[in-house]
Amino acid sequence: MTTRELTYVKAFNEGMHQVMAEDPDVFLIGEDVAGYGGVFHMFDGLLTEFGGTRVVDTPISEQAIIGLGVGAAARGLRPVCDLMFMDFVGVAMDQIFNQAAKMKYMFGGNVSVPLTITTAGGAGMSAAAQHSQSLEAWLAHIPGLKVAMPASPYDAKGLIVGAIRDDNPTIVVLNKKMLGVKGPVPEELYSIPFGVANIVREGNNATIVAIGRMVVEAEKAAENLEKDGISVEIIDPRTVQPLDIDTIVTSVKKTNRVLVVHEAVEFGGIGAEISSQIQESAFDYLDAPVTRLAAPFAPVPFAPILENAYVPDAPRIEAVVRRLLERK
Amino acid sequence: MATPTEALESVMPTTRELVLDLHRRMVRIRRFEERAGKLVESGDMPGFLHLYVGQEAVAAGVCSALTDADQITSTHRGHGHAIAKGADFRPMFAELYGKTTGYCKGRGGSMHIVDMNRGMLGANAIVGGGIPIAVGAAFASQYRGDGTVAVSFFGDGATNIGAFHESVNMAAVLNLPVVFVIENNGYAEFTPQDRHMKLTDIADRASSYGIPGVIVDGMDVLAVRNVALEAIDRAKRGEGPTLIEAKTYRYFDHQGIKGMRILYRDPAEVEAWKTRDAINLIEAIGVERGLVSAEEFAEIWAQTEADIDDGIEFARTSPDPDPVDILDDVYTA
Ligand SMILES: Cc1ncc(C[n+]2csc(CCOP(=O)(O)OP(=O)(O)O)c2C)c(N)n1
Numbered sequence A: 001m002t003t004r005e006l007t008y009v010k011a012f013n014e015g016m017h018q019v020m021a022e023d024p025d026v027f028l029i030g031e032d033v034a035g036y037g038g039v040f041h042m043f044d045g046l047l048t049e050f051g052g053t054r055v056v057d058t059p060i061s062e063q064a065i066i067g068l069g070v071g072a073a074a075r076g077l078r079p080v081c082d083l084m085f086m087d088f089v090g091v092a093m094d095q096i097f098n099q100a101a102k103m104k105y106m107f108g109g110n111v112s113v114p115l116t117i118t119t120a121g122g123a124g125m126s127a128a129a130q131h132s133q134s135l136e137a138w139l140a141h142i143p144g145l146k147v148a149m150p151a152s153p154y155d156a157k158g159l160i161v162g163a164i165r166d167d168n169p170t171i172v173v174l175n176k177k178m179l180g181v182k183g184p185v186p187e188e189l190y191s192i193p194f195g196v197a198n199i200v201r202e203g204n205n206a207t208i209v210a211i212g213r214m215v216v217e218a219e220k221a222a223e224n225l226e227k228d229g230i231s232v233e234i235i236d237p238r239t240v241q242p243l244d245i246d247t248i249v250t251s252v253k254k255t256n257r258v259l260v261v262h263e264a265v266e267f268g269g270i271g272a273e274i275s276s277q278i279q280e281s282a283f284d285y286l287d288a289p290v291t292r293l294a295a296p297f298a299p300v301p302f303a304p305i306l307e308n309a310y311v312p313d314a315p316r317i318e319a320v321v322r323r324l325l326e327r328k
Numbered sequence B: 001m002a003t004p005t006e007a008l009e010s011v012m013p014t015t016r017e018l019v020l021d022l023h024r025r026m027v028r029i030r031r032f033e034e035r036a037g038k039l040v041e042s043g044d045m046p047g048f049l050h051l052y053v054g055q056e057a058v059a060a061g062v063c064s065a066l067t068d069a070d071q072i073t074s075t076h077r078g079h080g081h082a083i084a085k086g087a088d089f090r091p092m093f094a095e096l097y098g099k100t101t102g103y104c105k106g107r108g109g110s111m112h113i114v115d116m117n118r119g120m121l122g123a124n125a126i127v128g129g130g131i132p133i134a135v136g137a138a139f140a141s142q143y144r145g146d147g148t149v150a151v152s153f154f155g156d157g158a159t160n161i162g163a164f165h166e167s168v169n170m171a172a173v174l175n176l177p178v179v180f181v182i183e184n185n186g187y188a189e190f191t192p193q194d195r196h197m198k199l200t201d202i203a204d205r206a207s208s209y210g211i212p213g214v215i216v217d218g219m220d221v222l223a224v225r226n227v228a229l230e231a232i233d234r235a236k237r238g239e240g241p242t243l244i245e246a247k248t249y250r251y252f253d254h255q256g257i258k259g260m261r262i263l264y265r266d267p268a269e270v271e272a273w274k275t276r277d278a279i280n281l282i283e284a285i286g287v288e289r290g291l292v293s294a295e296e297f298a299e300i301w302a303q304t305e306a307d308i309d310d311g312i313e314f315a316r317t318s319p320d321p322d323p324v325d326i327l328d329d330v331y332t333a
C-alpha cells in the first residue's frame, strides 16, 4: 500500500474520483460542482474525467438538488448531492428529514435511499452566522440519517467512499478550516465504515472525545499535557450517527475521566448525547463528572476576537483536562 | 420603445440636484467597494467580500426613489444597497473590521449590514433569504396603512430558489406594496444565466404570478429610478407588486476583486460592459446638458475619498468587541 501526504480536500477529491470510477451509478450534482469544481475545490477534475452526465451543475435550488437525489436514489442510482455550506441544509431540510430519512421505514422497507449529501461546516473563517455553523446534532437526531465528520485527510477519503457505498442517506460534513491540512493517505481506494470510532491517541489519565476539527485541537492539547506526564486518550467517533459508544465507554473505563469537545453549541449538542450514554454505561468508573467543552449558546459571531472566543481550542481543552484531573 | 432617459424626461425632468444625488450615491458605492476589497485582500480586514462594483446604478436608482421609512432587504452583495439607502461609512467600515462601533457591533460582518434607521432591513448570506422578509415588511406597511413600501434586491440566481416563487406569488395574491428587483448580472457565482435558466428575460416570470414584469437597463441610473418610481407608485396605490429586472454586470469576481480560479467569463465581455459604465454615463449626461460641470463631479469623487479615509480611520481606531459580551443580544431582554 503506497501512502503519501495529501491535503484533506485532495484526499476527499481522490475518494470521489476513485469511487466514481468504480461505480457507474454514482453521480454528482450541485451548485458550481462541475465547471468550477466546487467552491472549496472538493470536486476538481471530476467533470473532465466523468463528463456532464455524471457531474452536473444546477441552479441555486437546494430543495430540488436534494429531492432529485432522493428520487434518483429510490431508482437505484447513487447520487452525491452537494450543499456547499452546511448552513444551507435549512433550505433543503424537508427533503432531507421528511423524505430521504423516512422513506425506508415509512414505506415498510420497500425503498432504499443510497443518497450522499456533502457539505462543509465549521467556524473560524470570519464567515459569520449563516456560513459557519455546525449542525450535526440536528441531523443526527433524525432516525434514518447517518452523519460523518471527517477529522483527517485519511478519514475525508475513507468516509466519502464509505458514505457513497452505504445504502442509506448519509451526510459527510467536511470542515472548512481543515481543507488544507495535510496527512498520510493511501493511494488505493479504501472505505471507512460508519459507526467505527478512531482511537487517535492512546493514553491512561483522561479521555477526550473530540468531534470534527476539535480532534486536531485535542491532539495539540494532548502533546502539551504529555510534557507534564499527563497521558490523554483521544477518541474521534468519526460518525456521530451511528455513534460508536462502545469504543468511548471502553476508553472511559480505562481512564475514568472524560471530556467531550465539539464546536457546535453546547446546549443539545452531540456532546449531551455522548455524555449521557457514558454515565449510563460507565457511571461506576467515573472519577469526575463527564465534562463538555463546546460553543456558547449564540450564533457564530463575525469579529475574529469573538469567533476565537467562541470556538473551543487547544489551550482551553488543556485547561479543562487539567481541571478534570484535579478532581479526586 | 422610447429610450429610458427619454421616457423619464416625460415623467420627471432631470434636474441638477437629481444628477448630483444619483452620482454621489454611485460614487460612494464604487469607492467604498474598491477600498474595502483592497483592505481584505491585503489582509488588513478579516473575512471575504462580495463586491457590488458595476451594479451601482441599480441600488442608487431604486433607493433614490425611497424614503427612510421605506424598507429594503438585501443580499450577500449588499454594501451597495446599504450605501444607496443612506448608510454611513463609519459604522460600515467598523462592521467590516469587526468593531463594536459597527452596524452590527462586529457580530455580522460584510454579509449582514443592517441600518434600521434608514430602512435597511439587512443583508443576507442565504441566497433568496431576504425575499420573503421584504414581503413581510410590505405586509406591515399594508397592515399599518402607513403608505410605505418594501423593496427586495436579489440576483438572477436567486430567482431559482423556492423562496422567490413563494414570496412573489404570495405578495401578488395579498396585493402587497412590495417591489422585487432582480439584479441580473448574468451569473450566479460562476454559472452563466443560460446554464441556470431557459429564459433570457427573467421579467417574463412575472406573468406567471399575474403581476407586471419590467426590464430596465441597469447601467442607466435615470432609467432605473424611473421604473422604480412607477413600481413604487403602483404599490402605494394598492395595486400590488412589480417585478423589475435590471440588466447589469459585476466588474469584479464573485468574491473579492481578483481571484478567478477558472475563466468562467470572457475578459472581452467585462470590458464591453465597462464601456457603458453607469457612473461615466451619468457624468456624460450631466456635462452634456450643462447641469453639472466636470469639476463638480470631480469634487464628489474627492469628497467621497475623504469620507472613506475618515470611515477607515474611525474603524481602525474603534475598540474590539469584548468576548465577555458574547451572549448579549441572542434574545431580546
Ligand atoms: C441558499 C444558498 N445557496 C447557495 C449559496 C452560495 N452562493 C452565494 S452567492 C451565490 C450566487 C448568487 O447568484 P445571484 O443571485 O445571481 O447573485 P450575485 O452573486 O450574482 O449577485 C451562491 C450560489 C448561498 N449563499 N445560499
Ligand SMILES: [Mg+2]
Pocket (backbone or CB within 6 Å): B155, B156, B157, B183, B184, B185, B186, B187, B188, B189
Ligand atoms: Mg447574479
